[in-house]
Amino acid sequence: MKVHVDQQRCQGHTLCSMIAPKAFELSEIDGHSSPVDENVAHDQEDHVREAVHSCPERAITLTE
């Protein structure tokens, strides 16, 4: 499973990194989120799925 954060859509709401802190990191410059690793670790998959549904901007997408 691969994860992507659309930098145009992300508005820095931080929910993704609160839900899945091991999978997303926030930029200290603009507060935007990016994946720690685009290949999601198996033990992070459920957290990342929850983050996808929680992002108000729908900025996070998954590909299997």
Ligand code: F3S
């Ligand atoms: Fe950005 Fe959505 Fe996370 S707006 S910081 S990807 S919750």
